[in-house]
Amino acid sequence: MKFNPPTRILMGPGPSDAHPRVLNAMARPLIGHLDPAFVNMMDDVKSMVQKGFITKNNLTFVVSAPGSAGMETCLVNLLEPGDECIICINGVFGGRMVNIAERCGAKVHKVETPWGEVTKVAQVKKALKACPKPKLVALVHAETSTGALQPLEKISDLVHNAGSLLMVDAVTSFCGVPLMVDKWNIDAIYTGTQKCLSAPPGLSPVSFSKRAVKVLENRKTPVQSWFLDLNLVKNYWAGAKRAYHHTAPVSSIYALHEALSLVMEEGLEKRWKRHQEVHKYLKKNLEAMGFSFIVKPANRLPNLNAVQLPKGIKNEAKVRSQLLNDFNIEVGGGLGAFAGKIWRVGIMGESCTYNHVNALTGALKQIL
Amino acid sequence: MKFNPPTRILMGPGPSDAHPRVLNAMARPLIGHLDPAFVNMMDDVKSMVQKGFITKNNLTFVVSAPGSAGMETCLVNLLEPGDECIICINGVFGGRMVNIAERCGAKVHKVETPWGEVTKVAQVKKALKACPKPKLVALVHAETSTGALQPLEKISDLVHNAGSLLMVDAVTSFCGVPLMVDKWNIDAIYTGTQKCLSAPPGLSPVSFSKRAVKVLENRKTPVQSWFLDLNLVKNYWAGAKRAYHHTAPVSSIYALHEALSLVMEEGLEKRWKRHQEVHKYLKKNLEAMGFSFIVKPANRLPNLNAVQLPKGIKNEAKVRSQLLNDFNIEVGGGLGAFAGKIWRVGIMGESCTYNHVNALTGALKQIL
Numbered sequence: 001m002k003f004n005p006p007t008r009i010l011m012g013p014g015p016s017d018a019h020p021r022v023l024n025a026m027a028r029p030l031i032g033h034l035d036p037a038f039v040n041m042m043d044d045v046k047s048m049v050q051k052g053f054i055t056k057n058n059l060t061f062v063v064s065a066p067g068s069a070g071m072e073t074c075l076v077n078l079l080e081p082g083d084e085c086i087i088c089i090n091g092v093f094g095g096r097m098v099n100i101a102e103r104c105g106a107k108v109h110k111v112e113t114p115w116g117e118v119t120k121v122a123q124v125k126k127a128l129k130a131c132p133k134p135k136l137v138a139l140v141h142a143e144t145s146t147g148a149l150q151p152l153e154k155i156s157d158l159v160h161n162a163g164s165l166l167m168v169d170a171v172t173s174f175c176g177v178p179l180m181v182d183k184w185n186i187d188a189i190y191t192g193t194q195k196c197l198s199a200p201p202g203l204s205p206v207s208f209s210k211r212a213v214k215v216l217e218n219r220k221t222p223v224q225s226w227f228l229d230l231n232l233v234k235n236y237w238a239g240a241k242r243a244y245h246h247t248a249p250v251s252s253i254y255a256l257h258e259a260l261s262l263v264m265e266e267g268l269e270k271r272w273k274r275h276q277e278v279h280k281y282l283k284k285n286l287e288a289m290g291f292s293f294i295v296k297p298a299n300r301l302p303n304l305n306a307v308q309l310p311k312g313i314k315n316e317a318k319v320r321s322q323l324l325n326d327f328n329i330e331v332g333g334g335l336g337a338f339a340g341k342i343w344r345v346g347i348m349g350e351s352c353t354y355n356h357v358n359a360l361t362g363a364l365k366q367i368l
Numbered sequence: 369m370k371f372n373p374p375t376r377i378l379m380g381p382g383p384s385d386a387h388p389r390v391l392n393a394m395a396r397p398l399i400g401h402l403d404p405a406f407v408n409m410m411d412d413v414k415s416m417v418q419k420g421f422i423t424k425n426n427l428t429f430v431v432s433a434p435g436s437a438g439m440e441t442c443l444v445n446l447l448e449p450g451d452e453c454i455i456c457i458n459g460v461f462g463g464r465m466v467n468i469a470e471r472c473g474a475k476v477h478k479v480e481t482p483w484g485e486v487t488k489v490a491q492v493k494k495a496l497k498a499c500p501k502p503k504l505v506a507l508v509h510a511e512t513s514t515g516a517l518q519p520l521e522k523i524s525d526l527v528h529n530a531g532s533l534l535m536v537d538a539v540t541s542f543c544g545v546p547l548m549v550d551k552w553n554i555d556a557i558y559t560g561t562q563k564c565l566s567a568p569p570g571l572s573p574v575s576f577s578k579r580a581v582k583v584l585e586n587r588k589t590p591v592q593s594w595f596l597d598l599n600l601v602k603n604y605w606a607g608a609k610r611a612y613h614h615t616a617p618v619s620s621i622y623a624l625h626e627a628l629s630l631v632m633e634e635g636l637e638k639r640w641k642r643h644q645e646v647h648k649y650l651k652k653n654l655e656a657m658g659f660s661f662i663v664k665p666a667n668r669l670p671n672l673n674a675v676q677l678p679k680g681i682k683n684e685a686k687v688r689s690q691l692l693n694d695f696n697i698e699v700g701g702g703l704g705a706f707a708g709k710i711w712r713v714g715i716m717g718e719s720c721t722y723n724h725v726n727a728l729t730g731a732l733k734q735i736l
Contacts, residue, residue: 001412001416001625001628001629001632002629003393003412003622003625003626004396005396005398005405005406005409005622006403008397008398008399008400008403010398010400012400014615015398015399015400015401015615015618017397017398018397018398023394023395023396023397023398023619024395025371026391026394026395026619026623027391027392027394027395028372028373028391029373029376029385029386029391030373030378030383030384030385030386030391030562030568031373031374031376031378031698032376032378032383032698033569035374035376035698036692037373037374038373041371044369044371048369064433064437064570065432065433065437065595066432066614066617067614067615068594068595068613068614068615069432069433069595072593072594072595096594099594100594103590103591103592103594104592192615194398194615194618200394200398200619201401201616202432202570202617202618222470223471224471224472224592225440225444225471225592225593226464226467226468226471227433227436227437227440244703245436246434246435247382247383247434247435247560247562247569248569249434249568249569249570249620250383250562250568250569250570251391251568251570251619251620251623252568252617252619254371255394255619257369257371258371260369261369264369324403324404330399330400335612
């Protein structure tokens with residue numbers, strides 16, 4: 001069967017546009033997952049993921065499945081049946097963490113915040129009174145469903161004073177906004193490849209602190225997933241012998257290697273700044289057309305812009321279809337409680353350029 | 369960082385060589401995982417996977433992770449804590465199924481057979497006496513660690529007479545040897561992309577019969593994995609609304625689509641025949657050099673050839689290194705109990721040509 005994808009301009013919640021170097025990397029010939037040439041390349045990937053997370057964590061590697069599997073990796077490895085944990089929810093992905101933690105048999109204490117806002121230090125303090133020594137406290141750094149950016153430093157102090165682990169979802173923040181795993185004392189973190197990294201979806205870079213590794217080593221029960229069991233996976237990614245666990249997704253790792261190389265060439269700080277600057281321009285353009293932001297400025301994610309539509313637009317899905325069909329531009333609709341109510345406009349990685357904003361703005365002016 | 373993979377000739381247990389059309393497919397521009405153009409392509413992938421499995425099963429789709437995750441998908445969805453199951457072990461992958469089933473809280477009855485042999489009907493009959501109504505009976509169709517090809521039809525009758533489900537690992541048999549899911553009444557099956565399909569590793573096509581779907585619908589407990597929970601995944605792959613579950617690995621599915629198209633263009637029967645014919649030629653060449661097959665002819669997999677080395681070769685790893693370093697040819701070593709003792713020579717998909725066999729034979733003659 002023939003398949004020729006249209007050439008889209010990707011400005012939704014991911015995947016974002018990929019650099020031609022990243023796409024072409026996947027056309028390189030396959031080699032074996034135990035080939036010394038592949039294993040050396042994995043070392044480079046690991047070192048670049050460490051730099052992206054700004055961490056020295058030795059247990060830093062890439063889960064062979066999308067970001068949601070990275071989330072599940074963190075939870076199934078750190079939680080055991082009967083463990084207590086605190087999970088902060090201000091959108092779809094906090095809710096997903098609760099769902100997975102419950103499947104691990106953990107007792108979950110929820111800290112709920114209205115969608116579009118962020119969890120406050122006082123809320124975590126209160127939760128730690130009700131549950132003074134949870135195994136872990138989990139938060140979403142960048143809520144992809146609402147565009148809210150969660151401050152983490154003060155909450156991290158609280159969590160560690162309680163002797164707990166801090167787990168963070170960084171799917172939409174990695175390589176787009178400041179994220180400092182060691183400085184902020186994050187114990188378990190996962191991200192995706194298809195957001196600000198601008199690689200194809202399908203892999204989840206993760207990193208675990210020494211504290212998290214100790215918790216893992218002291219488990220009383222086996223990890224419920226074989227595929228995601230870090231005790232096994234780490235022997236392939238970090239073991240001296242590179243013991244076979246599963247067959248690594250060779251071509252996807254080529255693409256990740258190239259996308260990480262592009263990030264390193266640009267430099268993290270310059271990349272963060274680019275996302276801020278293009279965001280300002282997008283904001284000015286969207287507000288001039290009557291769009292309004294869901295999240296207040298202090299907690300607004302620059303790279304994923306959740307906006308309410310101008311009052312005149314009754315059918316948001318129709319306008320999104322017009323953008324896609326007539327202009328090849330993809331923007332995202334709302335998820336969960338926000339379905340049909342908002343748009344999510346992504347300017348992530350390769351999609352974070354003035355040209356992207358101008359294309360979207362121009363098309364919207366023609367449609368509206 | 370720069371990475372330029374060497375141009376290997378892949379004759380190990382997978383990945384096998386990929387067709388240039390498959391590699392180039394991944395260089396196509398990314399589109400969104402909810403884009404109508406992508407969703408239509410997924411329908412084509414589903415229909416070609418059905419043809420590859422020779423099944424009409426509606427619940428046929430692709431797990432967004434490698435074959436081992438396909439194995440875990442089958443087990444976590446069909447087993448609940450306390451369930452009894454029978455698992456036949458004649459190599460590494462039967463053992464892996466036991467490991468996962470135990471993590472599901474199931475009581476596993478093992479049917480063990482020496483490595484290199486296949487499970488006999490009488491063994492399953494005996495196991496069904498000790499455990500007359502297991503939830504499922506699982507076998508490996510093509511044991512990648514030993515090169516044994518398991519006959520399934522008679523065992524399938526036994527299993528269904530007991531009112532149980534038949535689960536099959538077809539990672540190394542799919543598109544390489546006859547495999548008929550509907551005719552053989554297989555209830556749950558998974559495969560990988562990097563063997564006889566000759567796509568890059570990273571995805572796992574799966575299929576479930578109506579009986580399996582009924583078992584899934586009548587579960588009393590939640591599936592322990594969120595990422596692999598078919599109740600959720602099926603709404604994305606098969607639901608009318610294509611509900612978002614996780615972000616699909618877009619580029620890997622492009623590659624799978626192209627690899628499946630190549631299989632359909634060749635035709636399954638012609639492809640099976642090609643694997644048989646090239647196997648005969650490989651066998652003649654290897655035996656002439658003093659290699660001997662582990663598996664007896666009746667149960668020998670044509671596409672993955674497990675062989676003992678000629679008596680003169682003391683250090684098998686050294687010869688494999690010479691093949692890789694001096695000739696760019698990869699063959700596989702032994703796994704588990706066979707480590708250091710055998711080679712696994714794959715002629716799968718694009719690697720199944722007379723030219724591949726001649727390259728290997730010639731190189732070996734130069735080395736030995």
